[in-house]
Amino acid sequence: xxxxxxxxLVFAFIFSSSIIMAEEHDTNHAQDHHSKQENKxxxxxxxxxxxxxxxxxxxxxxxxxxxxxxxxxxxxxxSNHSGFHCFMSSKFHHxxxxxxxxxxxxxxxxxGKIVETVNGEYIRPIDISMTKNVMAMLVSMILLVWIFVSxxxxxxxxxxxxxxxxxxxxxxxxxxxxxxxxxxxIGKKQYKRFxxxxxxxxxxxxxxxxxGLIPIIPGGANVTGNISITLVLAMFTFxxxxxxxxxxxxxxxxxxxxxxxxxxxxxxxxxxxEFTGILTKPFVLMVRLFANITxxxxxxxxxxxxxxxxxxxxxxxxxxxxxxxVLFVVFMDMLELLVALIQAYVFTLLSALYFGMATxxxx
Numbered sequence: 001x002x003x004x005x006x007x008x009l010v011f012a013f014i015f016s017s018s019i020i021m022a023e024e025h026d027t028n029h030a031q032d033h034h035s036k037q038e039n040k041x042x043x044x045x046x047x048x049x050x051x052x053x054x055x056x057x058x059x060x061x062x063x064x065x066x067x068x069x070x071x072x073x074x075x076x077x078x079s080n081h082s083g084f085h086c087f088m089s090s091k092f093h094h095x096x097x098x099x100x101x102x103x104x105x106x107x108x109x110x111x112g113k114i115v116e117t118v119n120g121e122y123i124r125p126i127d128i129s130m131t132k133n134v135m136a137m138l139v140s141m142i143l144l145v146w147i148f149v150s151x152x153x154x155x156x157x158x159x160x161x162x163x164x165x166x167x168x169x170x171x172x173x174x175x176x177x178x179x180x181x182x183x184x185x186i187g188k189k190q191y192k193r194f195x196x197x198x199x200x201x202x203x204x205x206x207x208x209x210x211x212g213l214i215p216i217i218p219g220g221a222n223v224t225g226n227i228s229i230t231l232v233l234a235m236f237t238f239x240x241x242x243x244x245x246x247x248x249x250x251x252x253x254x255x256x257x258x259x260x261x262x263x264x265x266x267x268x269x270x271x272x273x274e275f276t277g278i279l280t281k282p283f284v285l286m287v288r289l290f291a292n293i294t295x296x297x298x299x300x301x302x303x304x305x306x307x308x309x310x311x312x313x314x315x316x317x318x319x320x321x322x323x324x325x326v327l328f329v330v331f332m333d334m335l336e337l338l339v340a341l342i343q344a345y346v347f348t349l350l351s352a353l354y355f356g357m358a359t360x361x362x363x
Contacts, residue, residue, distance in 0.1 A: 043312055045305035053222050053297055054112055055133045057089040057104065061217060068094050071217060073135060077102065078126040079116050089129075133229070136221030140207045147203070177202055177348065185352035190359045194352065197240060201233060202348040209293060209340030213333060224343070225294035227286065234282035237351040242278075245358035253278070281354055285347060292343050296336045303328045 059071035072090035079085065082101065091099035095106065098117070105115045105122060114129070115122040147170060154167045163171050182191040182198055208223040223229055251257075253274040303325045311318025 043305070043308045045302065045309060048305055048308075049298055049301040052301055053225060053294060055131045055222070055226060056112070057092070057114070057129060057131055058094070059132050059135065059217055059220075060094075070094070073132065074130045075102075075114065076128045076130070077114060077116075078128075079123075080125075081116065081118055081123075132221050133223050133226050136211060136218060136223050137208065137229070139218045140204065140211060140223070143207060144200070144203055173202075174199060181345075181349050181352050185349065186356040186359065190355075194240070194244075194355050197236070198348050198352055201236070201351065202344050205233070205289065205347055206341060206344035209343060210337075212293065212297065213336055213340065222294065222297055224289055225297055227290045230286045230290040233289070233347070234286040237285060237354060238278075238282040240351075241281075241354045241358045244355060246361070248360060249358045281350075285350060289343055289347055292339060296332070296339055300329055300332050300336070303332065 057075060058073055061069045061071070063069070070090075072088040075085070075087055075089050075091075077085045085100060085102070087099065091097070092102075092104055095104040097103070101117045102114055102125070103117065105111050105113055108122070110122060110124055113124065114127055116125050117123075147166065151167050151170050154163070154165070158167075162168075177199055178191070178195060182195055186194055205224055211219040212222055212224065214220060254268075254271045259270050306325050307318055307322045310321040
């Protein structure tokens with residue numbers, strides 16, 4: 001009963017601030033003309049893919065003709081000209097209208113972002129809005145807390161008993177992270193203090209990767225395919241590595257043992273290479289996760305785009321292509337299930353290796 005209540009509260013959190021709503025565009029002559037012009041345009045696979053991969057200010061569900069079914073999200077802005085503003089993204093009518101001199105830019109450097117019109121110029125305000133990726137990340141965090149708290153309580157209540165339910169599912173994963181990642185990479189003396197972070201980052205990446213494969217709310221957001229998210233995760237690994245490092249770690253960087261002296265003095269070639277490696281490690285973590293997850297989504301969307309591309313040439317050809325495209329999409333989704341777990345494993349493993357190098361004792 002407690003689990004059912006918790007699940008209900010998680011989803012109630014999403015829908016408490018906004019409701020699913022269907023909206024129609026304004027029926028004035030200018031927007032009717034715009035809609036006709038849009039209908040005449042051919043299908044643009046590039047825009048289709050980027051619109052689905054990129055972040056947005058509402059959680060789009062479906063479009064039926066001129067009706068757009070979506071979950072509007074809170075827009076929170078601060079402008080130097082007009083002050084603080086907070087309203088729902090439905091005021092923009094899916095990007096086709098402006099509100100209080102604010103609008104979602106449709107082109108230019110700020111495409112897809114909220115801009116303010118001041119004296120005929122677009123100015124970017126301070127934007128701390130609750131976007132789709134932010135909401136999806138909050139859902140995953142609530143799910144993560146629920147998993148660990150419920151499993152922790154089960155351990156307290158059923159000491160020295162065989163695990164069951166969610167505990168039986170999570171325990172082998174925790175033991176895998178401990179025995180196959182943390183201990184081999186860091187060592188038995190140091191691994192315990194890094195386990196909370198390693199478990200958190202593993203489950204956070206894995207859960208968000210899996211949620212990104214679900215096409216319906218609360219899934220469908222490209223959280224781990226957002227380079228800002230992967231940057232923050234990589235920065236956490238970098239900071240933990242730097243502040244946990246010992247003297248031996250820095251000696252190996254600036255005075256690498258076993259390297260000829262002429263590679264260290266008077267031109268510090270090796271120290272420069274080693275120091276550069278400190279910065280490239282988090283960069284590699286950031287790009288690897290971002291690129292792999294985004295590429296997977298793009299490939300699936302590219303196969304779906306083929307249906308509409310060939311459908312423009314001939315309806316029969318579009319129907320025939322749809323069969324092949326759907327089969328490839330199903331195959332790619334099955335592959336993405338594996339990639340979701342592998343990417344969480346790789347990020348956690350590399351983080352553990354960096355921690356191990358930073359805390360390695362001198363032999």
